[in-house]
Amino acid sequence: MSEAALRTVTSPPGLLASLEPLLRGWLPRQRWFAGKGRPVTGFSLVAAVELLPPEGRLGLYHLLVRAHQESEQAGDCYQLLIGVREALPPRLAPALIGHVTEGPLAGRTAYDALYDTRPAELLLEALRTRARIGDLRFDRDPEQEIREGLVPRLMTAEQSNSSVVFGDTFILKVLRRVVPGINPDLELPLALAREGCSRVPAPTGWLTAEPGGEPWVLGVLQPFVQGASDGWDLALRELAKGEDFAAEARALGRATAEVHTALARALPTVTLGHAQLRGLVAGMTARLEEAVRTVPALRQYAPGLRAAFTALEDLSAEGRTWTAQRVHGDLHLGQCLRSASGEWSLIDFEGEPAKPLAERRLPGPTVRDVAGMLRSFDYAAHSAETPVPGWAETCRAAYCSGYAEVAGEDPRTDPVLLRAFETDKAVYEVVYEARHRPDWLPVPLSAVRRLAEPGPA
Incomplete structure (x- = not known):
C-alpha cells in the first residue's frame, strides 16, 4: 500500500452520532471494555481520523471515543478502528458492530477493522514509512527493518488490548483503553533496549496521537517471538x-x-x-x-x-x-x-x-x-x-x-x-x-x- 493511500480528510459531520446506537450495545461486550456492569450513558469524540474514504469498497476511521457511564465524571477513552463496508464477508462475521441506519454512514455495515487484513496492512505500512496522518504519528526504530508484504492475523486471546501478528515477524499491540501521557508499555522497553537488555523485545515501531497537543501512546510494534x-x-x-x-x-x-x-x-x-x-x-x-x-x-x-x-x-x-x-x-x-x-x-x-x-x-x-x-x-x-x-x-x-x-x-x-x-x-x-x-x-x-x-x- 502506497504512502499516498494514507491520506487524511476531515471526518464527516455526525459520524459519532451515526455510530452511537451501535456502540452502546457492542462496546460493553468487548473483553477489553473496563466498565462492565454499568450502563453506557453516552459518548463523546476525542479525535477522529479518516484513513480511507467511505465511498470506496472499504471505509476506515480511527477514533478515540470517550464512553460515559453512571457515577463517572469523565469516562474512559477507547481506541477504535472502525471499518465500513456495504456488507461483511463471512470471514468478518465476528467483527460485526452493526448496520448503520442514519447519518453519513447510513446503509453501510460497521465492524472492528482489526479483524480485516487490509486495515492491518495499512497500519504496518504507516509504521514502515513513518507516516503522519492527521493527529496520528507513526514512528519506528531506524535500525530495524520492516519488510513489505507481511500477512497479518488478529490474535484472539487478548483481554485488555488487541494484538495483530504480521507474518510471525512482528506483533502490534493496539492499546484499547488509552490515556494521555507517557505509557510505560513503550517507555520501559525503549529504556531497556538502550541498556542492551535482551529479556524484553525492543520496540520496532510505535503509534501515538496528539489531540490537544499532549501525546497519547496508542500502539507498540515489537518482534514476534516465534515458537514461544x-x-x-x-x-x-x-x-x-x-x-x-x-x-x-x-x-x-x-x-x-x-x-x-x-x-x-x-x-x-x-x-x-x-x-x-x-x-x-x-x-x-x-x-x-x-x-x-x-x-x-x-x-x-x-x-x-x-x-x-x-x-x-x-x-x-x-x-x-x-x-x-x-x-x-x-x-x-x-x-x-x-x-x-x-x-x-x-x-x-x-x-x-x-x-x-x-x-x-x-x-x-x-x-x-x-x-x-x-x-x-x-x-x-x-x-x-x-x-x-x-x-x-x-x-x-x-x-x-x-x-x-x-x-x-x-x-x-x-x-x-x-x-x-x-x-x-x-x-x-x-x-x-x-x-x-x-x-x-x-x-x-x-x-x-x-x-x-x-x-x-
Whole structure:
C-alpha cells in the first residue's frame, strides 16, 4: 500500500452520532471494555481520523471515543478502528458492530477493522514509512527493518488490548483503553533496549496521537517471538503432566532480576524512608478497608492482613529504608514468554490498566513484581485438574533463588516487605474475582488465610 493511500480528510459531520446506537450495545461486550456492569450513558469524540474514504469498497476511521457511564465524571477513552463496508464477508462475521441506519454512514455495515487484513496492512505500512496522518504519528526504530508484504492475523486471546501478528515477524499491540501521557508499555522497553537488555523485545515501531497537543501512546510494534510458550500455558501443561516446574521458575527468576537490574541502570532510583512508607502503607490499608466493604468474606481476616501492613510501617519507623525503582508493575506468568531455545522474556509493561497512569509510572520496590509472580504460581497450582502437592511452594522457592543468583539478594530475606506486597496483591485479587469470576474467589481467599496468620508468611 502506497504512502499516498494514507491520506487524511476531515471526518464527516455526525459520524459519532451515526455510530452511537451501535456502540452502546457492542462496546460493553468487548473483553477489553473496563466498565462492565454499568450502563453506557453516552459518548463523546476525542479525535477522529479518516484513513480511507467511505465511498470506496472499504471505509476506515480511527477514533478515540470517550464512553460515559453512571457515577463517572469523565469516562474512559477507547481506541477504535472502525471499518465500513456495504456488507461483511463471512470471514468478518465476528467483527460485526452493526448496520448503520442514519447519518453519513447510513446503509453501510460497521465492524472492528482489526479483524480485516487490509486495515492491518495499512497500519504496518504507516509504521514502515513513518507516516503522519492527521493527529496520528507513526514512528519506528531506524535500525530495524520492516519488510513489505507481511500477512497479518488478529490474535484472539487478548483481554485488555488487541494484538495483530504480521507474518510471525512482528506483533502490534493496539492499546484499547488509552490515556494521555507517557505509557510505560513503550517507555520501559525503549529504556531497556538502550541498556542492551535482551529479556524484553525492543520496540520496532510505535503509534501515538496528539489531540490537544499532549501525546497519547496508542500502539507498540515489537518482534514476534516465534515458537514461544506463554508462561501460564506452559505451567498448566507441566502441571497436567505432573512435571516439576522448578527449573523454569528458577530461570524466570533470573530473567526478572536481569530486567530489574537493567531498569535500575536506565532510570532513576529513589530511597523510601518513613514518610514514603507511611504513604505506601496507608494506600494498602485503604484498599483493604474498601475490599472488606466489597467482599464481606474478607472481614474475619482483616485484622491479620492489616497487621502485615503495620509491621512494614513499624520497620520504617525504626529507620529502615528501601530502594524504589521502575518495575514491571503487573508481573505474572501470562506476561512471560519462553522461546523455543528456553530463554525467558518479559512483555506487557503497561502495568495494571485500572490504575492511573501517573501511579503506574511511580518507582516501587522490586518486590512488587516478585509478589505478583508468587501469586501467579499459586493461581496456576489451583487451576490444575489434578492438584500436585507442594507445586506452588517449590516454584516460589525456585523463583526467589533464581532471582537471588542475579540480584545478589533473595526476596525472602526481607519477609516483612514481601508479605506486605503479597497481601496487597491478594486483596486486589479477592475484589477482582468477586466482581468478575466468583468461581475463582477461593484461590485468593486461600492466600488471604495464609497471609493473615501472625508473623511473616
